[in-house]
Amino acid sequence: xxxxLPLLTPAAILVLAxxxxxxxxPAAAEDADTPTFSRDIAPIFQRSCQRCHRPETAAPMSLITxxxxxxxxxxxxRRVESRQMPPWHIDRTIGVYEPDPSLSxxxxxxxxxxxxxxxxxxxxxxxxxSIEWPDGDAWEYGEPDLVVEMQEDMVVPAEGPDLFVNFIxxxxxxxxxxxxxxxxxxxxxxxxxxxxxxxYAIQDxxxxxxxxxxxxxxxxxxxxxxxxxxxSLLIEYAVGNTGDIYAENTGKLLMAxxxxxxxGHYHSxxxxxxxxxxxxxxxxxxxxVPKHRIVSTRLFAGLPSNRGWRNxxxxxxxxxxNVRHDGYRVLDRPIQLISFxxxxxxxxxxxxxxxxxxxxxxxxxxxxxxxxxxxQIAYPxxxxxxxxxxxxxxxxSYHDNSENNPYNxxxxxxxxxxxxxxxxMAIGWTNFVFLSDKDYEEHATxxxxxxxxxxx
Numbered sequence: 001x002x003x004x005l006p007l008l009t010p011a012a013i014l015v016l017a018x019x020x021x022x023x024x025x026p027a028a029a030e031d032a033d034t035p036t037f038s039r040d041i042a043p044i045f046q047r048s049c050q051r052c053h054r055p056e057t058a059a060p061m062s063l064i065t066x067x068x069x070x071x072x073x074x075x076x077x078r079r080v081e082s083r084q085m086p087p088w089h090i091d092r093t094i095g096v097y098e099p100d101p102s103l104s105x106x107x108x109x110x111x112x113x114x115x116x117x118x119x120x121x122x123x124x125x126x127x128x129x130s131i132e133w134p135d136g137d138a139w140e141y142g143e144p145d146l147v148v149e150m151q152e153d154m155v156v157p158a159e160g161p162d163l164f165v166n167f168i169x170x171x172x173x174x175x176x177x178x179x180x181x182x183x184x185x186x187x188x189x190x191x192x193x194x195x196x197x198x199x200y201a202i203q204d205x206x207x208x209x210x211x212x213x214x215x216x217x218x219x220x221x222x223x224x225x226x227x228x229x230x231x232s233l234l235i236e237y238a239v240g241n242t243g244d245i246y247a248e249n250t251g252k253l254l255m256a257x258x259x260x261x262x263x264g265h266y267h268s269x270x271x272x273x274x275x276x277x278x279x280x281x282x283x284x285x286x287x288x289v290p291k292h293r294i295v296s297t298r299l300f301a302g303l304p305s306n307r308g309w310r311n312x313x314x315x316x317x318x319x320x321x322n323v324r325h326d327g328y329r330v331l332d333r334p335i336q337l338i339s340f341x342x343x344x345x346x347x348x349x350x351x352x353x354x355x356x357x358x359x360x361x362x363x364x365x366x367x368x369x370x371x372x373x374x375x376q377i378a379y380p381x382x383x384x385x386x387x388x389x390x391x392x393x394x395x396x397s398y399h400d401n402s403e404n405n406p407y408n409x410x411x412x413x414x415x416x417x418x419x420x421x422x423x424x425m426a427i428g429w430t431n432f433v434f435l436s437d438k439d440y441e442e443h444a445t446x447x448x449x450x451x452x453x454x455x456x
Contacts, residue, residue: 034118042127086102087375098380139183140183142282145282177283180282182234182243182279183235203257234260316424319401330391331388339380388440393430
């Protein structure tokens with residue numbers, strides 16, 4: 001599918017914002033109360049910025065050293081004060097997440113005081129030890145046990161609409177293996193042109209998944225609207241995302257004979273670019289079966305349709321700024337929820353995930369309140385919550401089709417569900433594991449003993 005409107009990458013947006021901003025004034029004389037880069041600011045950048053802003057990544061500049069950071073001080077101040085950077089678009093008062101790169105109010109105040117004080121370097125002896133970041137081609141969690149590559153280059157023309165493409169590749173696996181970690185890597189040349197890629201396993205996995213709860217993404221014969229095999233989701237790559245590494249004794253299954261589907265979204269950048277993506281897998285040792293198998297599935301918000309529980313019909317009127325759609329799924333067995341991720345398009349504004357307990361109690365788990373289509377972020381719960389059978393997962397989406405939405409290509413258009421970026425979607429991706437009744441009781445008892453709620 002193609003989209004008639006070119007899309008700025010996050011890197012391009014950052015460049016435009018930063019270049020439009022003047023650098024901070026020359027460093028003022030330091031006093032004891034002024035924060036310094038070496039003592040106060042460098043640790044913040046190491047934790048929350050450098051994973052993306054380092055050489056050979058998609059970020060527009062490296063933010064490793066004082067010399068690299070100093071020219072952007074005023075722009076950095078504005079971006080962190082508005083919470084545009086680091087990208088973390090949730091209501092921070094709801095739940096606790098790990099990893100969480102967002103800055104606390106105190107850290108934002110520290111950056112502001114540093115810039116307003118002249119952005120002094122401080123004593124180099126105060127610098128924390130530098131982090132030895134891998135280069136852009138290195139795998140995040142070590143050398144993979146299996147690498148699967150697209151079988152041909154994706155050629156992105158210098159100009160044109162956004163491109164939505166699919167590539168199928170064999171894994172070559174002759175036995176089932178459980179995945180400990182997984183990571184997607186566009187080619188070095190291709191990184192700036194890849195908006196996101198969904199990676200699926202096409203495998204005959206029907207015995208595991210309960211048809212009454214899940215969409216049959218595991219059915220190897222199911223096809224999408226373009227005739228492509230669908231498969232079950234393994235991971236999504238997007239700018240700012242690294243790979244997924246699973247908690248001990250949990251993992252995903254890649255079956256013997258499985259194929260990999262790369263479902264990519266590309267945009268043109270003014271020159272022809274070729275990309276060939278790879279996905280790397282780190283496996284558990286042969287014969288090891290983790291206790292819990294992680295499942296990824298979608299919760300749809302929308303209007304009732306002829307697709308059963310898939311309420312994936314949207315109606316977003318012209319000019320409307322807060323259009324709500326809802327979706328519900330009843331759990332047929334206990335689960336532990338690992339993470340939540342929203343997927344919408346240009347008009348996406350926010351999404352919430354709520355659990356409605358069997359006793360009627362409602363628990364808001366995550367509120368994504370400043371959704372940005374350029375950042376497809378999964379939010380992992382620090383203490384993954386558990387829910388019994390009979391719990392209802394309730395997802396609510398909000399869309400802004402007004403002229404106040406800076407990303408809106410046409411506020412006068414009615415918008416419905418579709419694959420093009422000028423259409424829209426309302427999908428809540430969830431990662432979770434099934435629990436036995438005994439496991440659920442143990443988790444629930446432990447949570448009650450500590451007083452921990454979802455992600456607390």
